[in-house]
Amino acid sequence: MRRVGSLVERLKKGEEVANRHDNPYVREAVGFEGILFTPDEVMPKFPNLFEQNGRPLVIEVGSYLGKNLIEIAKEVPEANVLGLEITYKRAVKCARKITANSLGNARISICDARALLPEIPDESLDGVCVFFPDPWPKARHEKNRLARKEFFEILEKKLKPSGFVWFKTDHQPYFEYAVAAARGWNVSERNIQPKILSKSSYTTVFEQMFLSRNEPVYRVVFTRP
Numbered sequence: 001m002r003r004v005g006s007l008v009e010r011l012k013k014g015e016e017v018a019n020r021h022d023n024p025y026v027r028e029a030v031g032f033e034g035i036l037f038t039p040d041e042v043m044p045k046f047p048n049l050f051e052q053n054g055r056p057l058v059i060e061v062g063s064y065l066g067k068n069l070i071e072i073a074k075e076v077p078e079a080n081v082l083g084l085e086i087t088y089k090r091a092v093k094c095a096r097k098i099t100a101n102s103l104g105n106a107r108i109s110i111c112d113a114r115a116l117l118p119e120i121p122d123e124s125l126d127g128v129c130v131f132f133p134d135p136w137p138k139a140r141h142e143k144n145r146l147a148r149k150e151f152f153e154i155l156e157k158k159l160k161p162s163g164f165v166w167f168k169t170d171h172q173p174y175f176e177y178a179v180a181a182a183r184g185w186n187v188s189e190r191n192i193q194p195k196i197l198s199k200s201s202y203t204t205v206f207e208q209m210f211l212s213r214n215e216p217v218y219r220v221v222f223t224r225p
């Protein structure tokens with residue numbers, strides 16, 4: 001698994017990074033102290049990353065350009081929301097939006113969610129949103145899917161007893177794969193939303209794209225066994 005975020009950590013320590021890694025977003029990421037966290041920074045502080053800690057905590061995996069992260073933070077000010085994003089460019093764009101909107105209840109981590117989630121203390125999350133993860137449609141690539149059996153096994157430990165995974169995809173085989181991977185979990189009716197996230201539909205950028213093409217979208221809430 002890729003170790004994501006280490007370039008930011010090296011720059012913060014004053015080390016130089018090779019030219020081939022000279023991505024302007026890596027340098028910009030260094031400036032978002034207290035907003036954008038590397039995996040090494042998240043864990044010692046977790047869950048105290050926000051202006052007001054001790055509130056319900058929702059994680060969004062794959063925050064992309066931050067649309068949903070910002071929407072959740074604004075619509076649910078009584079909760080904290082942490083985005084996990086694997087690319088520097090997208091994590092920085094999320095950090096810019098958190099800063100521009102002065103949101104004390106939203107933070108972003110540049111990381112591979114598959115590496116970070118197992119490190120989270122048990123029973124510390126109220127919910128995890130996984131919206132339109134890469135479907136890896138070829139059979140030989142299925143192992144790259146995020147919503148695998150192991151993913152649900154980890155989240156069963158990390159979520160509070162009433163915790164949820166809100167999953168959306170346009171890809172029917174992935175939807176069925178995720179339902180099978182979440183064996184033992186409670187599976188909601190289609191289009192039900194988690195109670196804490198019921199103020200808006202939280203339509204994502206990818207969701208808007210599929211809906212505009214009249215393509216089906218599969219939405220489900222899994223709650224802990």
Ligand SMILES: C[S@@+](CC[C@H](N)C(=O)[O-])C[C@H]1O[C@@H](n2cnc3c(N)ncnc32)[C@H](O)[C@@H]1O
Nearest residue numbers: 062064084085086112113114131132204205206
């Ligand atoms: C297909 S996009 C969906 C974006 C957004 N959730 C939406 O629905 O519009 C998937 C996003 O997940 C991010 N991503 C993919 N694998 C990831 C991982 N292992 N950890 C964190 N983010 C990941 C990608 O960089 C991308 O921003």
